[in-house]
Amino acid sequence: MSQPSPLFENPKRERFFLFALAGIQFTHILDFMIMMPLGPQFIKALSINAHEFGWLLSAYTFAAAIAGIFATYYVDRFERRELLLRLYICFIVATVACGFAPNYHLLFIARACAGAFGGILGSLVQTIVADSIPFERRGKALGTVMAAFSVSTVAGVPLSLFLANHIEFLGWRAPFIFIGFVSLVILYIGYRNIPKISGHLHHVHEGSRFQQIYQIAIAHHHLRAFLFMGLIMITGFSVIPYIALYLTANVGIANSYISLIYLCGGVATLVSSRFIGHMADRYGKVLVFRVLAIVSLIPLIVTTNLVPVPLWVVLINSTAFFILISGRMIPAMALVSQLVEPRIRGTFMSLIGSIQMLASGLASVLAGVIVTITAEGKMEHYNLVGYGAAICGLLTFWLVGYMHSDSKK
Structure with a gap:
């Protein structure tokens, strides 16, 4: 049995700690992801087009990016546990507000507020893992926490779709209210199991705070x-x-099967995330990332060029897509978190979180501009989005080598 980090007296305490962090990740990732499979419902209920739906998705990500930049000013000046729990309470309030938004514009504002708090939570959770777990075991620990992505698709997305489809008087509002209730349970678990983390406060920061952030950036x-x-x-x-x-417009998959697609992908990634983390610790983060980066391009290209095929073909491809695309993040975050020392890790990871959210927001907006929906309801030019994504994936294969060399400096 591996030894716990000095912050915990036994492995059991460490497991409960990681479970609490995974729960926080689960709820804020689910809050973001639930918008995607509910796309057809939002477009119909709110009378919007694909481009406006892209902006609705991006409200979360752009707000998270901006909030992450502001967070760099204070994130390393507060004790980690207290900051995490207070931000989580704000996130819960914003998410419930989404469920009560009466129209598109107020929903847009509520999504931005949820994104502002959720984005900071994501980078703060990763910072806490890096502060608490040694690098030699960090891949497996991050695999545990990032399994929250899988759980959100295994249980959360299908359940949220079920709620939206079967609680007729709430409709698309039901998932947000559901997330709010689940978040309250996670808040209590976090309050009981996340210890005080203040080692970063013992370091002296010289110069003005803006100058420090500038030098880090x-x-x-x-x-x-x-x-x-x-x-x-x-x-x-x-x-x-x-x-x-x-899948619904071009491949001919019934809307009722979208839950099954996310369910299969989520179950598979739930199993694979800890395995990928273990492989990253054993064989090296760079090697594992490069393998995943290349292999993931196969289901990515297939997904964006898919023609009407049987459901089992769609399930095989989509499951591989979710495993490989999400799996890249485990060795990547382990490498990136090691680039800086603990005293500035919170600031650096907040900037990383902002870049992640800004990039994902820009990606969804640009994809929304590229793809079009014909009068017959078919989506066009999705293949062009796939080719552009593949080029970006190839660039990460090259850049990851710098992450390894930089972490040793």
Whole structure:
């Protein structure tokens, strides 16, 4: 049995700690992801087009990017646990507000507020893992926390779709209210199991805070990390938001099977995420990332060029897509988190989080501009989005080598 980090007296405490962080990740990722499979419902209920739906998705990501930049000013000046729990309470309030939004514009504002708090939570959770778990075991720990992505698709997305389809008087509002209730449970678990983390406060910060942030932001190896993470997000999130729309409109998959597609992908990634983390720790983060980056291009290109085929073909391809696209993030985040020392890790990871959200927002907006819906309801030019995403994926294969060399400096 591996030894726990000095922050915990036994492995059981460490597991409960990681479970609480995974729960926080689960709810804020689900809050973002639920918009994607509900795309057809939002377009119909709110009388919007694909481009406006893309902006609705991007409200979350752009707000998260801006909030992450503001967070750099204070994130390393507060004790981690207190900051995490307070931000999580704000996120819960914003998410419930989405469920009560009466129209498109107020929903847009509520999504932006949820994104502002959710985006900071994402980078803060990863910062806490990096502060608490040694690098040698960090791949597996991040695999545990990032399994939240899988759980959100295994249970959350299908259940949310079920709620939206079967609670008729609430419709698309039901998933947001559901997330709010689940988040309250996670808040209690986090309150009981996340310890005080204040080691970063013991370091002396010289000079003005703005000068410190500026120096962190312009360092050459940090700029490479920002580009690396941005390209990773563009590779996935130019394609993911429109999968449900494309499968229903072009491939002929019934809307009722979208839940099954996310369910299969989620179950598979739930199993694979810890395995990928273990492989990254054992064989090296760079090697595992490069393998995943190349192999993931196969289901990506297939997804954006798919023609009407049997459901089992769609399930095989979409499951492989979710495993490989999400799997890249595990070795990538383990490498990036090691680039800086603990005293500035919160600031750096907040900037990383902002870049991730900004890149994913830009990706969904640009994809929304490229794709068009014909008078017959078919989606066109999705293949062009796939080719652009593949180019970005190839660039990450090259850039990851710099992450490894920079982390040793």
